[in-house]
Amino acid sequence: MIELTPIGTVRSTRTEVADDNWDRFEARIELSHDIDPEALVGLEAFSHAEIIFFFDRIAESAVDWGSRYPRGNPKWPKVGVFAQRGKSRPNRLGATIVRILRCQGRALEVAGLDAIDGTPVLDIKPVLREFLPREPVRQPEWATELMARYWS
Amino acid sequence: MIELTPIGTVRSTRTEVADDNWDRFEARIELSHDIDPEALVGLEAFSHAEIIFFFDRIAESAVDWGSRYPRGNPKWPKVGVFAQRGKSRPNRLGATIVRILRCQGRALEVAGLDAIDGTPVLDIKPVLREFLPREPVRQPEWATELMARYWS
Numbered sequence: 001m002i003e004l005t006p007i008g009t010v011r012s013t014r015t016e017v018a019d020d021n022w023d024r025f026e027a028r029i030e031l032s033h034d035i036d037p038e039a040l041v042g043l044e045a046f047s048h049a050e051i052i053f054f055f056d057r058i059a060e061s062a063v064d065w066g067s068r069y070p071r072g073n074p075k076w077p078k079v080g081v082f083a084q085r086g087k088s089r090p091n092r093l094g095a096t097i098v099r100i101l102r103c104q105g106r107a108l109e110v111a112g113l114d115a116i117d118g119t120p121v122l123d124i125k126p127v128l129r130e131f132l133p134r135e136p137v138r139q140p141e142w143a144t145e146l147m148a149r150y151w152s
Numbered sequence: 153m154i155e156l157t158p159i160g161t162v163r164s165t166r167t168e169v170a171d172d173n174w175d176r177f178e179a180r181i182e183l184s185h186d187i188d189p190e191a192l193v194g195l196e197a198f199s200h201a202e203i204i205f206f207f208d209r210i211a212e213s214a215v216d217w218g219s220r221y222p223r224g225n226p227k228w229p230k231v232g233v234f235a236q237r238g239k240s241r242p243n244r245l246g247a248t249i250v251r252i253l254r255c256q257g258r259a260l261e262v263a264g265l266d267a268i269d270g271t272p273v274l275d276i277k278p279v280l281r282e283f284l285p286r287e288p289v290r291q292p293e294w295a296t297e298l299m300a301r302y303w304s
Contacts, residue, residue, distance in 0.1 A: 002206050002272065004154045004243045035242070038218035042231030047290035049234075052204070052245055054154050066190035079194030082201075082276040085283070090187070091156045093204055093275045095247055097285055112286070120154065123245045124234040129289050130299040131237070133249055134264070137281050138199035147282040 006120035007035050010053065011107075015117045017057050019071065020149040027098075027113040029121050031106040040124075044103045048127035051113060054120045055092040064088050076142035094119075097127055112151065158272035159187050162205065163259075167269045169209050171223065172301040179250075179265040181273050183258040192276075196255045200279035203265060206272045207244040216240045228294035246271075249279055264303065 009032070014025040029051065031037060043049060067080045081089050098110035108124065115121075161184070166177040181203065183189060195201060219232045233241050250262035260276065267273075 002156045036218040039232040039234045042235035045292040066188040080191040083194035140197040
């Protein structure tokens with residue numbers, strides 16, 4: 001068993017769980033009061049950060065452990081929970097690359113964060129080119145279809 | 153407080169903590185015995201996966217909370233722990249995009265995993281093009297220098 005403590009919280013104009021259209025909302029991360037704001041120094045020199053967060057609105061009993069239809073849609077293939085990025089997953093971790101807008105004291109304003117207001121944040125990492133895929137990315141057709149309205 | 157349970161373990165030819173040259177080692181992830189191997193079905197249709205793991209060799213007392221010189225090197229600027237990807241960080245989470253080589257039963261063979269043998273794995277997510285940066289990536293010079301020998 002591994003125990004983690006949130007280092008911050010998402011503040012977003014989106015307050016209800018939803019699947020799509022994340023670009024329509026504004027979000028920032030507010031560091032917890034016991035976290036030294038020095039921890040954010042230098043992050044603005046990067047264009048992007050990866051946010052690791054906890055899907056706290058998903059009950060433990062709602063987690064899928066085997067395979068399922070993505071978004072419950074039988075027109076797509078039934079695939080394993082580790083072949084999907086959906087939120088009802090073991091350990092309920094989310095990980096999303098966001099664009100850094102600005103850093104002000106204990107707050108980090110970002111664009112493209114698919115986490116609703118109140119979501120606990122576990123880590124913030126800068127995106128380095130060297131950590132992005134070094135080969136062409138291949139993905140199945142269903143994944144591309146699922147993402148069609150995810151951001152816009 | 154958030155409690156997580158590893159879903160698998162890294163098996164790697166690298167057994168000691170080190171900074172660089174990760175491409176010289178081979179790694180696979182073995183699912184824990186209580187995890188349904190169905191969870192990996194369909195992952196091979198993706199070229200890359202993101203592995204979220206726990207830096208279990210870092211003592212809680214060794215975690216940096218404010219700012220520090222990356223790798224303790226004073227030729228680089230002193231920056232916040234959230235502006236670095238080093239392992240002595242709050243919550244001790246690692247997140248790395250790897251190339252998927254093959255999936256066999258409860259084992260996932262990968263290339264480019266910077267975690268040593270025995271590291272607890274918390275999540276496996278497929279890499280979707282739509283979750284990669286949608287704008288050009290910018291990073292400070294020190295980060296590029298630090299990564300010079302990270303992989304090769």
